[in-house]
Amino acid sequence: MQHQKEIQVGVCCGTIEPASSSVPRIFSKTLPFTPTHRNVLFALLVLTTCVAFWHPLVQLISLTQQQEHYSHMVLIPGVSLYVLYRDRKTLSSSTEWSPWLGLLLMGAGGACYWVTDAGTGDPDHLSTAMLAFVVMCWGIFLFCFGLVRCLRVSFGLLFLLFLVPLPSHLLDAIIRFLQRSSAEVTAFLFSILGIPVIREGFLFKLSNFTIHIAEACSGIRSTLALVLTSLVAGHFLLHSLWGKISIVALIIPFAIIKNAFRIVGLTLVANYVDPIYITNSALHRNGGIPLFLISLVVLFSLVWLLRRLEIKVGSHFAIDGARIAQAEKLAAGNH
Numbered sequence: 001m002q003h004q005k006e007i008q009v010g011v012c013c014g015t016i017e018p019a020s021s022s023v024p025r026i027f028s029k030t031l032p033f034t035p036t037h038r039n040v041l042f043a044l045l046v047l048t049t050c051v052a053f054w055h056p057l058v059q060l061i062s063l064t065q066q067q068e069h070y071s072h073m074v075l076i077p078g079v080s081l082y083v084l085y086r087d088r089k090t091l092s093s094s095t096e097w098s099p100w101l102g103l104l105l106m107g108a109g110g111a112c113y114w115v116t117d118a119g120t121g122d123p124d125h126l127s128t129a130m131l132a133f134v135v136m137c138w139g140i141f142l143f144c145f146g147l148v149r150c151l152r153v154s155f156g157l158l159f160l161l162f163l164v165p166l167p168s169h170l171l172d173a174i175i176r177f178l179q180r181s182s183a184e185v186t187a188f189l190f191s192i193l194g195i196p197v198i199r200e201g202f203l204f205k206l207s208n209f210t211i212h213i214a215e216a217c218s219g220i221r222s223t224l225a226l227v228l229t230s231l232v233a234g235h236f237l238l239h240s241l242w243g244k245i246s247i248v249a250l251i252i253p254f255a256i257i258k259n260a261f262r263i264v265g266l267t268l269v270a271n272y273v274d275p276i277y278i279t280n281s282a283l284h285r286n287g288g289i290p291l292f293l294i295s296l297v298v299l300f301s302l303v304w305l306l307r308r309l310e311i312k313v314g315s316h317f318a319i320d321g322a323r324i325a326q327a328e329k330l331a332a333g334n335h
Contacts, residue, residue, distance in 0.1 A: 028146045031095045039092060042144040049136050053113065056129035063126065063165060069221040072228055076162045079232055083156025087149075094149050102143025109135035130164045155235050162228065178218035178256065185260035186213065195268070209271040211263070211278070219259030222292055226255045226299065233303050240313075243306045250302055258295055262288060 031038055050057065064070045084091065113132035116125055138157055142150050150157065166174070183202050190197045190204070198205040202213040230251040234244035270278035 027098050027101055028096050028148060029099065031097050035092060035095065038094075038097065038144055042140065045140045045144070046137070049133070049140065053129070053133045053136075056126055056133065059126050060130060060163065060165070069224055070165060071221070072225055073163055073165075075228075076159060080156040080159050083153055083159070083235075087153055090152065091145055091149055094145050096146035096148060097144055098142045098146045098150070101147065102139045102141075105139030105142060106136055107139075109133065109139055124167050127165045127167050131161075134160045134163060159231070175215050175218045175220050178220055178223060178259070179213060179215055181256045182218060182259045182263060183213045185257055186263050189260055189264045193264075204267065206267065206271045209267065209275055209278075211267050211270075213263060217259075217263060219255060219262075222259065222288060222295070223252070223255040225292070226251050226295055229296065230299060233299065237303050238306055238310065240310050243310050246306055247299075247303055251299060254295070254298065258291055262291055 060073065064073045109132045112135065113129055116128045116132065137160060138150075141157060165171075179202065186204065187197075187199055196207065204211050204213070227248060230247045231244075234247045238244050238247065266278045270276075
């Protein structure tokens with residue numbers, strides 16, 4: 001009688017810390033002083049950098065208050081600090097540093113800031129200055145904690161890039177893409193609803209009302225907020241690279257569709273009830289807030305589905321690996 005063996009499979013997803021031995025000694029060296037002194041040095045370097053970049057940092061704060069699509073920037077440092085806080089014990093006890101790589105990045109950031117005239121108020125100059133600030137922060141962290149710890153908290157460090165305002169040409173290209181995409185989806189929704197409409201580019205002429213999908217209607221603010229939220233949710237709640245990429249890839253078309261639904265809803269109310277609903281109403285000004293909350297529910301539902309899929313795929317891979325190992329063991333026994 002042949003007995004079947006039950007194979008128990010567990011999926012373990014966690015952070016795998018790179019082995020220090022895998023990092024060349026030229027990049028990672030033993031700390032020549034105590035971790036406490038290193039931590040004090042790190043705090044002093046960060047404080048000095050913030051003082052040196054005081055003017056662009058003040059300009060950045062003003063930019064977040066003047067342009068709504070940059071209002072999310074005030075939350076970026078908090079997310080990065082939380083990532084570092086989660087690994088605070090590992091970081092504070094680290095006995096390695098990467099002085100040469102750190103100095104190289106700090107030098108690159110300082111040189112970039114030196115040649116940038118950030119005082120002109122030009123958004124593109126501010127983008128360059130803030131990129132220099134982020135590179136300086138990377139260099140300080142690399143200098144004080146080493147390449148191994150830098151890789152461990154890479155998400156928090158890379159997330160600082162969202163402190164850099166988009167260059168004007170790139171921002172305009174994104175807005176135009178969202179504007180065109182929202183117009184196409186809006187036209188599709190009108191057609192499936194059977195609403196008679198005459199379209200001329202971004203103009204939609206209904207029986208009693210005409211709307212123009214302007215750049216302000218592109219939905220860039222909510223799209224950026226959803227993309228950032230999907231990145232954070234993917235990092236903390238998903239474990240596979242394909243899962244993290246998938247949630248961002250899914251949320252971008254969803255943001256466009258959500259914006260088109262908002263445009264269609266406001267247009268129908270303005271056309272059939274009262275034009276004031278789209279020209280001057282709380283529904284137009286604040287209607288995006290409940291839609292954004294609904295979007296968050298959809299986002300975390302997608303994260304939950306992807307997490308279940310990760311477990312399922314991981315289980316299949318584990319079962320296949322166990323079967324292969326068992327077959328190899330039997331084959332070795334026969335020989």
